[in-house]
Amino acid sequence: MNKILVTGGAGFIGSKVAANLIEEGYEVHTIDNLSTGQENNLPNGIKFYKGDCSDEKLTNKLLKKNQFDSVLHIAGQSSGEISFEDPEKDLRDNVLSTLNLLKFAKENGCHKFIYASTMSVYGNVKNKIINEFDETKPLSMYAVGKLASENYLRIYHSLGIQTVSLRLFNVYGPGQNMQNLKQGMISIYLSQAINDNRIEVKGSPDRFRDFVYIDDVVDIFNFFNNQYKFDNYENLNVCTGIKTKVSHLLKTINSKIKSEVPISYIDGTPGDQFGIYGDNSKLLHLMKDFSFTTLDKGLDSFIKSLNI
Amino acid sequence: MNKILVTGGAGFIGSKVAANLIEEGYEVHTIDNLSTGQENNLPNGIKFYKGDCSDEKLTNKLLKKNQFDSVLHIAGQSSGEISFEDPEKDLRDNVLSTLNLLKFAKENGCHKFIYASTMSVYGNVKNKIINEFDETKPLSMYAVGKLASENYLRIYHSLGIQTVSLRLFNVYGPGQNMQNLKQGMISIYLSQAINDNRIEVKGSPDRFRDFVYIDDVVDIFNFFNNQYKFDNYENLNVCTGIKTKVSHLLKTINSKIKSEVPISYIDGTPGDQFGIYGDNSKLLHLMKDFSFTTLDKGLDSFIKSLNI
Numbered sequence: 001m002n003k004i005l006v007t008g009g010a011g012f013i014g015s016k017v018a019a020n021l022i023e024e025g026y027e028v029h030t031i032d033n034l035s036t037g038q039e040n041n042l043p044n045g046i047k048f049y050k051g052d053c054s055d056e057k058l059t060n061k062l063l064k065k066n067q068f069d070s071v072l073h074i075a076g077q078s079s080g081e082i083s084f085e086d087p088e089k090d091l092r093d094n095v096l097s098t099l100n101l102l103k104f105a106k107e108n109g110c111h112k113f114i115y116a117s118t119m120s121v122y123g124n125v126k127n128k129i130i131n132e133f134d135e136t137k138p139l140s141m142y143a144v145g146k147l148a149s150e151n152y153l154r155i156y157h158s159l160g161i162q163t164v165s166l167r168l169f170n171v172y173g174p175g176q177n178m179q180n181l182k183q184g185m186i187s188i189y190l191s192q193a194i195n196d197n198r199i200e201v202k203g204s205p206d207r208f209r210d211f212v213y214i215d216d217v218v219d220i221f222n223f224f225n226n227q228y229k230f231d232n233y234e235n236l237n238v239c240t241g242i243k244t245k246v247s248h249l250l251k252t253i254n255s256k257i258k259s260e261v262p263i264s265y266i267d268g269t270p271g272d273q274f275g276i277y278g279d280n281s282k283l284l285h286l287m288k289d290f291s292f293t294t295l296d297k298g299l300d301s302f303i304k305s306l307n308i
Numbered sequence: 309m310n311k312i313l314v315t316g317g318a319g320f321i322g323s324k325v326a327a328n329l330i331e332e333g334y335e336v337h338t339i340d341n342l343s344t345g346q347e348n349n350l351p352n353g354i355k356f357y358k359g360d361c362s363d364e365k366l367t368n369k370l371l372k373k374n375q376f377d378s379v380l381h382i383a384g385q386s387s388g389e390i391s392f393e394d395p396e397k398d399l400r401d402n403v404l405s406t407l408n409l410l411k412f413a414k415e416n417g418c419h420k421f422i423y424a425s426t427m428s429v430y431g432n433v434k435n436k437i438i439n440e441f442d443e444t445k446p447l448s449m450y451a452v453g454k455l456a457s458e459n460y461l462r463i464y465h466s467l468g469i470q471t472v473s474l475r476l477f478n479v480y481g482p483g484q485n486m487q488n489l490k491q492g493m494i495s496i497y498l499s500q501a502i503n504d505n506r507i508e509v510k511g512s513p514d515r516f517r518d519f520v521y522i523d524d525v526v527d528i529f530n531f532f533n534n535q536y537k538f539d540n541y542e543n544l545n546v547c548t549g550i551k552t553k554v555s556h557l558l559k560t561i562n563s564k565i566k567s568e569v570p571i572s573y574i575d576g577t578p579g580d581q582f583g584i585y586g587d588n589s590k591l592l593h594l595m596k597d598f599s600f601t602t603l604d605k606g607l608d609s610f611i612k613s614l615n616i
Contacts, residue, residue, distance in 0.1 A: 087407050087460070095403075095456070099395050099449075135443075138459050139466075148403070148456040151446050152395070155579070158447075271463070 001027040003068045004225070005110075007053050007101065008075030009046055010037030012176050012184075013116060013168075016214055017072060017221045019043035024222070029066065031058065032075060035093075036180065053097035059104040070112035070225055071105045073098060079183040080120060080140035081269045087141040094142065098149035102156045102163075110161060113153065114224050117165040119210070119239065119276055121147040129243075130278045132167070132235045140271030154233045162230030166220065169239035169278055173214030173298060174305035185209060185246075186302070189253055193261045194308055203268030205247035210239040210277035213298035216290075223287050239278035240292040252295065256303050309335040311376045312533065313418075315361050315409065316383030317354050318345030320484050320492075321424060321476075324522055325380060325529045327351035332530070337374065339366065340383060343401075344488065361405035367412040378420035378533055379413045381406060387491040388428060388448035389577045395449040402450065406457035410464045410471075418469060421461065422532050425473040427518070427547065427584055429455040437551075438586045440475070440543045448579030462541045470538030474528065477547035477586055481522030481606060482613035493517060493554075494610070497561055501569045502616055511576030513555035518547040518585035521606035524598075531595050547586035548600040560603065564611050 004021055008014030009030025014037070018028045022045050029047040042048055051058040053075050076094045077083065083090040098115070105113050122130055123137035138144045153163040172186035181188050192199045220238055254260045284290060312329055316322030317338025322345070326336045330353050337355040350356055359366040361383050384402045385391065391398040406423070413421050430438055431445035446452045461471040480494035489496050500507045528546055562568045592598060 087411070088404060091399075091404060091407060096396060096399060099399060103395070137462070139463065141460065141463065144456050144459040144463065147459065148452055151452040151455065152449065154445070155447065155449065155452065158578075270466070 001025065003027045003029060003066055004070050004072065005029050005031070005062070005068045006072045006074060007031050008037060009043070009048065010034055010039055010041045011075065013171060013214065013217060014074040015041040015043055016175055016218045017074060018046055020218045020222055021225065022046065029062065029068070036077070036177065038177070041175070052093070054092055054100050056100055059100055063104060063108050066108070068108055068110050070114065071101055071110055072114045072221060072225065073101050074116040076116070077142065080142045080271045081182045083140050083142035083145070084270055090141045091145055094145040095148050099152055102152060102161065105161050106156065106159065112225065112230065113156065113161050113163045114221060115149060115153055115163065115165045117150050117167045117235065118143065118146050119167050119169045119237070119278060120273065121150065121167065122276060124273060125276050127275065129241065130237065130276060132237055132282055139273065143271070150235060157230070157233035163233055164224055164228070164230055165235045166224070166238045167235055168217065169210040169212050169237070169276070171212050171214055171217050173302050175214060178306070186211065186249070186299070189250065190303070190306065193253065193257055194306065198261050199250060199263045201246065201250070201263060201265045203246070203265070203272055204274070205250070205265065206245060208243045208245045208275040208277060210242060211244055211295050211298070212239055213293035216292050219290070220283070220287070228286060234282070236283050237278040237280050238283060239280050241278065241280045242295070243275070243277040244295060252299060256299055258308065309333065311335045311337060311374055312378050312380065313337050313339070313370070313376045314380045314382060315339050316345060317351070317356065318342055318347055318349045319383065321479060321522065321525060322382040323349040323351055324483055324526045325382060326354055328526045328530055329533065330354065337370065337376070344385070344485065346485070349483065360401070362400055362408050364408055367408055371412060371416050374416070376416055376418050378422065379409055379418055380422045380529060380533065381409050382424040384424070385450065388450045388579045389490045391448050391450035391453070392578055398449045399453055402453040403456050407460055410460060410469065413469050414464065414467065420533065420538065421464065421469050421471045422529060423457060423461055423471065423473045425458050425475045425543065426451065426454050427475050427477045427545070427586060428581065429458065429475065430584060432581060433584055435583065437549065438545065438584060440545055440590055447581065451579070458543060465538070465541035471541055472532055472536070472538055473543045474532070474546045475543055475586070476525065477518040477520050477545070477584070479520050479522055479525050481610050483522060486614070494519065494557070494607070497558065498611070498614065501561065501565055502614065506569050507558060507571045509554065509558070509571060509573045511554070511573070511580055512582070513558070513573065514553060516551045516553045516583040516585060518550060519552055519603050519606070520547055521601035524600050527598070528591070528595070536594060542590070544591050545586035545588050546591060547588050549586065549588050550603070551583070551585040552603060560607060564607055566616065
């Protein structure tokens with residue numbers, strides 16, 4: 001059975017991607033330190049190693065016993081806000097880990113290395129759709145580290161590993177951590193609506209985002225793992241191309257939950273992007289028949305999964 | 309007496325910058341781990357702490373006892389070639405150190421933070437003069453780390469420290485380490501010519517560089533420390549704007565040393581830039597009367613200092 005290492009298998013995105021690959025027939029291994037991931041997220045049948053992706057002893061142990069086809073590096077601290085609290089920890093969790101896994105992949109003879117990057121690398125962008133060749137000006141420690149990781153991947157491509165960075169926009173959907181109020185715009189609002197019967201928004205209602213449904217992200221990782229040929233290193237936007245204002249999102253959420261909740265606004269968080277939405281034509285050029293789930297359908301499924 | 313922290317005071321550039329600030333009447337402190345720097349480079353009167361800039365215990369000790377006007381962060385592993393041998397060490401030496409010093413500067417209430425960055429952040433560039441707004445595509449682990457450090461400085465500017473990154477091009481001159489054959493194009497060639505009576509060039513003679521004389525770099529650090537107001541975060545090219553081919557450099561060296569030496573060519577090193585020279589108009593807009601030392605004069609002084 002072909003082996004794949006998916007990091008962050010106890011997290012929101014990692015657990016879904018891993019579950020899908022297990023269904024596809026792969027033997028999936030995962031490293032997760034359970035700092036934000038939860039053990040009960042781990043899909044059935046996964047081989048789980050508790051630890052840090054930056055821990056060379058752990059990866060060396062894995063190295064000796066296994067030959068992996070590919071590494072899907074999804075683990076990591078994923079909040080821009082939290083990255084300001086301890087920038088050095090963020091660097092270790094999000095950059096040292098990537099370097100260690102790249103070295104691991106090279107020594108293990110892995111063919112592919114797929115990295116979960118982020119739209120945050122672009123930083124503050126003008127009111128225009130974002131392309132992969134646009135300037136990167138990260139605004140948070142988190143985004144600096146993600147961009148550095150991308151750059152390491154680009155160099156490792158020239159050293160013989162096939163690497164690609166998927167710049168995920170705002171991913172949402174069932175399985176998102178409803179307890180973490182520092183990460184995930186939709187999950188934060190839904191969680192507040194359910195638990196507090198109100199929504200407190202950090203920042204302006206005019207901010208906008210590009211929301212991607214989790215199942216689409218799973219399909220995209222699957223495509224890159226199974227079908228894509230990595231002739232050159234690429235950064236790819238994973239987004240719908242649709243600009244959704246925070247005010248529109250809130251109105252939609254209020255229309256879908258049982259009873260409407262009041263909304264208040266406070267100051268934004270440092271390093272937050274005002275607005276961003278992305279051009280996905282580079283991605284869709286590769287995945288010709290792919291179509292994204294609409295926000296309407298995605299929100300329905302998400303809310304349904306919460307049993308409220 | 310006003311205090312300044314200059315990191316890397318036992319290194320080529322750090323020692324010269326520190327000596328100049330001591331002459332200017334500052335009390336200069338330095339952190340250096342002596343990994344590439346040499347203790348006998350330390351200028352008279354400097355307060356020396358042996359250790360890593362990433363060592364929080366060390367910087368906390370300094371923090372309690374001193375109030376610094378500014379931090380000039382010059383220490384660091386400075387070879388692209390070496391950064392491939394241990395990328396994680398490079399990340400610790402060059403990025404974790406910057407983060408630790410930025411935190412230190414903020415807690416210490418420093419007004420200014422001046423960073424010795426590098427032209428390497430641009431990566432492989434087309435045959436055109438390089439501006440600060442050109443794309444950054446680092447080709448070595450070293451360059452990835454330097455770019456990440458710049459990005460951290462930009463964020464810290466928004467957190468209230470006045471930061472600037474000086475993108476140094478090929479700095480050369482008296483005091484350069486003649487034993488280190490992995491760093492410094494001119495010092496490597498001169499060292500080979502003196503010790504081996506031959507020069508072995510890694511890469512093509514058609515590659516080109518922009519050579520900056522050490523005394524100019526000292527003056528530029530001095531200007532930014534004493535006169536510059538940091539309204540916005542800036543990346544600034546520190547270069548002459550003159551494109552010098554490796555073949556021209558070798559011919560000039562051969563014409564200046566006692567007897568001409570034979571030159572041979574072997575393969576280049578990974579991550580080496582083919583050619584780069586920079587636009588310095590942003591820098592000269594700030595330092596209006598500044599003029600750079602010519603390569604001819606700079607080489608004369610360098611060779612004279614070697615007593616050959």
